[in-house]
Amino acid sequence: MKVRYNPVVGVALLVIGAVCEFLGVWLYLLGEFSPVVLTGLMPMLIGILYLVRPYFWVSPAAVEVTALVGTMRREYPFQALEAEGGRLVAVDHEGARKKVPVARWLAHSEDWAAATQQNH
Structure with a gap:
């Protein structure tokens, strides 16, 4: 699922x-x-670029954060994905938690809601 930047x-x-x-x-x-x-x-x-590029992608097993300029992508695998204080946290199968470098205020609100509800 694609999560876009906040159009505002x-x-x-x-x-x-x-x-x-x-x-x-x-x-x-x-x-x-x-x-x-x-x-x-x-x-x-x-x-x-905020209006045309995706902010990040959520797949069933990973969050992929794309660079605003260029082709760099960073992947954060997870067993469970949690929303915590306007941030995403990837939890692996051992229970280790890693903050994903995305913020709720920069994400399109409907996309954020769909991405966080999809993984509960």
């Missing part, structure tokens, strides 16, 4: 980046160069 965060980053770009271009047209023109691109890029 992606849209907020897009808006912040667009405002920076607008102000930077406006200053440039008035005859002053501002580095805001260049730095506004970063939140816009991250916002677009």
Whole structure:
């Protein structure tokens, strides 16, 4: 099951980046160069990636966390998956617990709910 990023965060980053770009271009047209023109691109890029890339994948035996940029993937195998304080914890067959590096506030709320209910 695919868990997407929270669209509110992606849209907020897009808006912040667009405002920076607008102000930077406006200053440039008035005859002053501002580095805001260049730095506004970063939140816009991250916002677009938040809207199009998956945050992580939950399979019956593992959670796979994908990188926002690039192809890196990290897998966290589990026997049971628990939600604890807005985080996921992978429990193996021996009872060892490992926190999965994902946060509830960054995940799409419906996807998070489905992923945590699926493994109870």
